[in-house]
Amino acid sequence: MRRPAKTPPAGRRPAKPRPARTPAAKPYHHGDLRRVLLDAAMQLVGEGGPEAVSVREAARRAGVSPGAPFRHFPSRDALMNAVAEEAQRRFRAEIEAALAGAPSGDPLGRFRRLGIAYLRWAMQNPTHFEIISSRRFFDHDRSVGVSSDNAELIGLTERTLAEALSAGQLGAHDLKQVQIAGRALVYGFARMHIDGHLPRWGVADAEAEQMAADIVDLFIAGITRRTSQV
Amino acid sequence: MRRPAKTPPAGRRPAKPRPARTPAAKPYHHGDLRRVLLDAAMQLVGEGGPEAVSVREAARRAGVSPGAPFRHFPSRDALMNAVAEEAQRRFRAEIEAALAGAPSGDPLGRFRRLGIAYLRWAMQNPTHFEIISSRRFFDHDRSVGVSSDNAELIGLTERTLAEALSAGQLGAHDLKQVQIAGRALVYGFARMHIDGHLPRWGVADAEAEQMAADIVDLFIAGITRRTSQV
DNA sequence: CAATCCGTGTAATCGGTGCTTACATTCACA
DNA sequence: TGTGAATGTAAGCACCGATTACACGGATTG
Numbered sequence: 001m002r003r004p005a006k007t008p009p010a011g012r013r014p015a016k017p018r019p020a021r022t023p024a025a026k027p028y029h030h031g032d033l034r035r036v037l038l039d040a041a042m043q044l045v046g047e048g049g050p051e052a053v054s055v056r057e058a059a060r061r062a063g064v065s066p067g068a069p070f071r072h073f074p075s076r077d078a079l080m081n082a083v084a085e086e087a088q089r090r091f092r093a094e095i096e097a098a099l100a101g102a103p104s105g106d107p108l109g110r111f112r113r114l115g116i117a118y119l120r121w122a123m124q125n126p127t128h129f130e131i132i133s134s135r136r137f138f139d140h141d142r143s144v145g146v147s148s149d150n151a152e153l154i155g156l157t158e159r160t161l162a163e164a165l166s167a168g169q170l171g172a173h174d175l176k177q178v179q180i181a182g183r184a185l186v187y188g189f190a191r192m193h194i195d196g197h198l199p200r201w202g203v204a205d206a207e208a209e210q211m212a213a214d215i216v217d218l219f220i221a222g223i224t225r226r227t228s229q230v
Numbered sequence: 231m232r233r234p235a236k237t238p239p240a241g242r243r244p245a246k247p248r249p250a251r252t253p254a255a256k257p258y259h260h261g262d263l264r265r266v267l268l269d270a271a272m273q274l275v276g277e278g279g280p281e282a283v284s285v286r287e288a289a290r291r292a293g294v295s296p297g298a299p300f301r302h303f304p305s306r307d308a309l310m311n312a313v314a315e316e317a318q319r320r321f322r323a324e325i326e327a328a329l330a331g332a333p334s335g336d337p338l339g340r341f342r343r344l345g346i347a348y349l350r351w352a353m354q355n356p357t358h359f360e361i362i363s364s365r366r367f368f369d370h371d372r373s374v375g376v377s378s379d380n381a382e383l384i385g386l387t388e389r390t391l392a393e394a395l396s397a398g399q400l401g402a403h404d405l406k407q408v409q410i411a412g413r414a415l416v417y418g419f420a421r422m423h424i425d426g427h428l429p430r431w432g433v434a435d436a437e438a439e440q441m442a443a444d445i446v447d448l449f450i451a452g453i454t455r456r457t458s459q460v
Numbered sequence: 461c462a463a464t465c466c467g468t469g470t471a472a473t474c475g476g477t478g479c480t481t482a483c484a485t486t487c488a489c490a
Numbered sequence: 491t492g493t494g495a496a497t498g499t500a501a502g503c504a505c506c507g508a509t510t511a512c513a514c515g516g517a518t519t520g
Contacts, residue, residue, distance in 0.1 A: 029468060029515070049366065055507065065470050067509085072468090076507060135426050136279065147430075154430065173448065180419075180431050181445040185411060187427075188418020192410075196365050197417075200377075200384065201410050215411040218403065222452020259486065259497060285478065295499050297479080302497090306478060 034072040036062045041083045042128075049127045050137040055079060080131070080138040085145030087128040092149045094121045099156075107163035108170075112220055114157055115186050119212040122190035130194055133187070157182070171225045178223050185219050264302040266292045271313045272358075279357045280367040285309065310361070310368040315375030317358040322379045324351045329386075337393035338400075342450055344387055345416050349442040352420035360424055363417070387412070401455045408453050415449050 030036065040061040044053045055076050056066045073079040098117035102110045122129040131137050132146065140146060161179055164170050170178070189212055192198055203211050260266065270291040274283045285306050286296045303309040328347035332340045352359040361367050362376065370376060391409055394400050400408070422428055423438055433441050 027515090033468080051366070054505085056505080066507090067471080068469050070508070074508095133421075133425055133427070136281070140426065150430065174444070176432065177441070177444050177448050180422075180433065180441065181415060181448050183427075183431065184418035184422055184445060185415045186418070187422060188414035188416070189410075191363075191421050192414055192417060195363055196370065197363070197413075200380065201413065202406065203410065211407070211410065214404070214407050215414060218407050218411050219452070222449070226456055257486085263497080284476085286476080296477095297481095297500080298498050300479070304479095 030062070030064060030068075033062060033064060033068065037069050037072060037079065038082050038086065041079055042086060045083055045087075045127050045131055046125075050080070050131045050134070053080065053083070077138055081143045081146075084131050084138045084140075085143055085149075087125070088132050088146045088149045091121055091125075091129070091132060092153055095153060095156075107160050107167055108220060108224070111157070111160045111164060111182075112216055114160060115182065115216040115219075116213055118186050119190055119216070120209070122186075123193050123208060123212065126194045129190060133191075169225060170223055173223055182219060182223075185215065189215060260292070260294060260298075263292060263294060263298065267299050267302060267309065268312050268316060271309055272316060275313055275317075275357050275361055276355075280310070280361045280364070283310065283313070307368055311373045311376075314361050314368045314370075315373055315379075317355070318362050318376045318379045321351055321355075321359070321362060322383055325383060325386075337390050337397055338450060338454070341387070341390045341394060341412075342446055344390060345412065345446040345449075346443055348416050349420055349446070350439070352416075353423050353438060353442065356424045359420060363421075399455060400453055403453055412449060412453075415445065419445060 037058050040058040041053050043061075044057060053076070055069050055073075058079070059066050059069050062068075069079065073082065095114065095117050098113055098120075099110060102113050104110070132150075138146075158179060161170075161175060161182075165175060192201070193208055198205075198208055198211075267288050270288040271283050273291075274287060283306070285299050285303075288309070289296050289299050292298075299309065303312065325344065325347050328343055328350075329340060332343050334340075362380075368376075388409060391400075391405060391412075395405060419442055422431070428435070428438055428441075
């Protein structure tokens with residue numbers, strides 16, 4: 001977050017009275033500053049987490065003055081909202097892609113895929129996952145992109161579980177409870193990973209992915225219809 | 231976080247050449263500034279979450295100059311560490327108190343109490359819970375108070391689960407997996423509550439506590455030894 | 461083609477923050 | 491009784507988000 005002003009004396013527009021459209025000379029208008037700022041912010045989140053994002057730094061990376069971003073995002077929060085929407089969009093795309101090749105006849109198997117894909121993405125994109133889920137970093141309620149994508153994912157798991165139930169794959173459980181418990185499980189594990197809890201629980205980084213799959217399986221075993229003992 | 235300087239002209243030490251120890255006249259030395267700052271920070275966390283804590287605001291509430299806190303806490307992070315230690319201490323005390331009256335003959339029942347007490351405290355003290363778990367707000371590895379209290383709690387659940395296993399209350403599971411899955415479940419639910427996910431999952435605030443107990447029971451049912459069908 | 465309008469970027473500034481340095485005060489101990 | 495260490499103050503740095511007044515220039519329109 002600290003940086004020494006990056007060539008302070010070499011400001012823009014040194015002495016030329018009229019640049020006369022040199023291609024290398026940066027034009028007054030940027031082209032697509034909004035997109036560039038968003039990309040810079042995404043990159044900052046990836047590098048140092050949500051709080052590493054500062055409007056000024058994004059402006060610096062875009063090669064633009066500190067006030068310029070406010071033409072495109074009325075506040076830092078608005079920028080973070082856009083970042084969260086982008087992240088949520090990618091997240092959803094990945095989840096749905098992971099489910100694409102799954103056989104539709106096995107809802108519980110698809111539920112398992114869902115959980116594992118969820119954890120996979122979360123562990124591979126911890127900072128972006130954090131920004132999506134942690135509302136502290138942006139205003140969920142005001143971000144239609146996030147909430148609609150998210151609602152889509154919630155509906156997806158809901159339908160999958162309902163199918164599993166009606167296919168007789170589940171024990172006699174309250175579906176809503178199972179749903180929320182499943183979510184809490186994967187969300188909790190993802191956050192344990194993000195928040196650095198896993199080492200304290202004896203899980204090395206290398207094992208984390210296997211452990212993620214294991215606890216998903218453990219959960220599924222727990223809710224599966226019990227047709228035989230032990 | 232914004233405040234208009236709070237009576238800017240009425241600075242300390244108005245005109246009196248020597249206060250001669252009036253009881254109301256604040257002495258140069260504060261007495262126990264460290265404690266007061268810590269309390270102020272705890273209160274700030276309670277009011278507006280971890281990021282509502284600013285060194286200057288804590289100093290303001292303690293009635294002291296902005297630089298004074300740095301005599302007691304070398305950085306904001308150090309202050310946050312102290313806050314986290316205090317919160318973790320309270321958390322552990324509450325958990326252990328909840329377990330005090332539990333019969334030692336029923337480890338699984340104690341495990342259940344453990345989970346419910348965990349969720350209870352987390353949901354009643356969301357911001358303090360967040361600061362304990364979210365490493366973003368302080369340096370876990372450097373905070374011996376937090377990690378030792380936390381290790382104690384981890385050991386407690388570990389022992390409880392091991393007892394349940396040897397008492398034949400558990401199915402044939404990998405104990406470490408069960409442990410981590412259990413933790414992920416309660417941690418995930420607590421964070422869902424903190425992060426405001428529950429409404430999106432159709433859980434109103436009033437139901438949250440009941441739902442917490444339900445998913446703990448669901449989990450325990452899933453790992454219990456299966457002696458009969460359905 | 462020319463004039464003007466408005467979207468976009470710049471410069472300067474404000475109050476907030478964490479943190480450091482130099483100085484003032486007072487307590488505790490020799 | 492002195493004196494040094496501990497503790498608080500004052501001032502100032504760089505950074506931040508945000509606002510305002512102004513400069514530029516592409517697009518629309520007469």
